[in-house]
Amino acid sequence: MSPRLWAAGAFVVLLVALAGFAAATVPWHRAPAPRADQLAALGQLPADQVARSRAFHAELRPASYGGMLLGLLVALALGLTPLGARLIELAGRPFGDHWLARAVLGGLAVALVAEVLSLPLAAWRHTVVARYGLSTQTWAAWSVDLLKSFGAGVVLGAIVLAGFFTVTHFAPRWWWAIGAAGAAGLVVLLSFVLPVVVEPIFNRFTPMPGGPLRAELLALAERDGVPVKDVLVADASRRTRAVNAYVSGFGPTRRIVVYDTMLTEATPGEVVSVAAHELGHAKDQDVLTGTVLSALGAAIAVVALYLLGSWQWLLRLAGVDSIAEPRAIGLLLAVTTVAGLVAGPAQSFVSRRVEARADTHALTLTGDAVTFEAMQRRLGTVNLSDPDPPSWEHAMFASHPSTVQRMAAARAWARGDR
Numbered sequence: 227m228s229p230r231l232w233a234a235g236a237f238v239v240l241l242v243a244l245a246g247f248a249a250a251t252v253p254w255h256r257a258p259a260p261r262a263d264q265l266a267a268l269g270q271l272p273a274d275q276v277a278r279s280r281a282f283h284a285e286l287r288p289a290s291y292g293g294m295l296l297g298l299l300v301a302l303a304l305g306l307t308p309l310g311a312r313l314i315e316l317a318g319r320p321f322g323d324h325w326l327a328r329a330v331l332g333g334l335a336v337a338l339v340a341e342v343l344s345l346p347l348a349a350w351r352h353t354v355v356a357r358y359g360l361s362t363q364t365w366a367a368w369s370v371d372l373l374k375s376f377g378a379g380v381v382l383g384a385i386v387l388a389g390f391f392t393v394t395h396f397a398p399r400w401w402w403a404i405g406a407a408g409a410a411g412l413v414v415l416l417s418f419v420l421p422v423v424v425e426p427i428f429n430r431f432t433p434m435p436g437g438p439l440r441a442e443l444l445a446l447a448e449r450d451g452v453p454v455k456d457v458l459v460a461d462a463s464r465r466t467r468a469v470n471a472y473v474s475g476f477g478p479t480r481r482i483v484v485y486d487t488m489l490t491e492a493t494p495g496e497v498v499s500v501a502a503h504e505l506g507h508a509k510d511q512d513v514l515t516g517t518v519l520s521a522l523g524a525a526i527a528v529v530a531l532y533l534l535g536s537w538q539w540l541l542r543l544a545g546v547d548s549i550a551e552p553r554a555i556g557l558l559l560a561v562t563t564v565a566g567l568v569a570g571p572a573q574s575f576v577s578r579r580v581e582a583r584a585d586t587h588a589l590t591l592t593g594d595a596v597t598f599e600a601m602q603r604r605l606g607t608v609n610l611s612d613p614d615p616p617s618w619e620h621a622m623f624a625s626h627p628s629t630v631q632r633m634a635a636a637r638a639w640a641r642g643d644r
Contacts, residue, residue, distance in 0.1 A: 308545030310556020506587025
């Protein structure tokens with residue numbers, strides 16, 4: 227068989243594997259959240275806080291959706307016209323048009339254009355978040371974080387670009403197979419490395435001082451059968467007033483991380499309830515499941531890009547001869563941007579199911595629906611979440627059940643509706 231037939235076969239096999247793994251591991255049944263309970267929970271929230279949260283999101287929407295639209299238009303302009311190819315040629319010209327210079331410098335140039343054009347909208351979003359008091363960052367601190375993010379992106383992007391186009395250069399017929407394996411492997415590697423290497427770039431972590439709360443969190447993890455190395459406090463207050471906690475790392479690197487804002491804004495019982503939710507993710511191996519799904523998705527994407535290389539009309543629009551050449555980076559950006567927008571609602575749907583299962587785990591582990599509901603009320607109020615967002619927006623973009631859905635699920639659990 228030709229490489230293209232092998233690629234088509236691999237695409238089908240990987241797609242079936244992704245569907246089968248998702249069917250077996252994703253909790254498609256969610257905890258009950260009757261609408262009547264949701265409306266009752268909404269009615270108990272302070273009206274002024276609900277109005278403030280909704281006003282906050284109304285002010286954010288133009289910048290958020292404008293950013294999505296701008297990102298799409300920039301990707302299409304760079305990928306479906308010769309503009310992207312020409313930009314990559316210019317980036318590689320000082321180095322004799324070497325293919326590796328085109329790949330790395332050209333790819334970073336394309337990314338830089340997209341980042342620079344989106345900066346005004348990012349600044350707009352920061353202005354809104356700061357005006358509502360959710361952000362504690364000055365413009366200088368915000369800029370430093372932006373530069374850190376860009377720096378991390380440059381390092382990772384350069385490695386990916388160099389690796390991918392090295393493979394396409396030296397294995398022009400079978401790069402899809404090597405690239406698919408490499409993309410899947412990179413996803414797995416980053417799942418282990420990012421919490422340990424990248425998180426400290428943006429936050430400082432210190433062990434939680436000894437005391438009743440630390441002891442209770444460690445005892446909770448032990449009772450749940452999820453060993454953790456430590457309980458850390460993140461200095462989130464230098465960036466935000468939002469409250470949160472999470473479980474990070476695998477095996478010997480697993481730790482419970484609590485925002486310092488959580489310690490000042492929430493009761494100890496609410497902190498325990500959040501930690502119980504996060505332990506649910508570890509108990510059910512949600513990070514591992516997400517890693518496998520992402521790895522399969524990355525492999526499928528690489529094979530799909532190879533198959534798209536036979537669409538001559540697409541190559542003509544981009545002004546390139548092959549989808550595997552560095553000059554096609556703009557085209558790759560356009561394809562992946564569109565694919566990401568299309569796949570986004572499905573990813574959000576899966577995420578909401580996973581989060582609902584973790585909520586049920588927290589309720590079962592603590593046996594305290596009252597504190598769980600109070601914790602959800604606290605999270606929604608402090609983080610300015612819309613407690614009951616428009617259904618279309620929630621379906622398209624929400625990674626978690628809404629505040630009133632989670633409160634309703636707790637009430638249903640307390641009644642025994644499980």
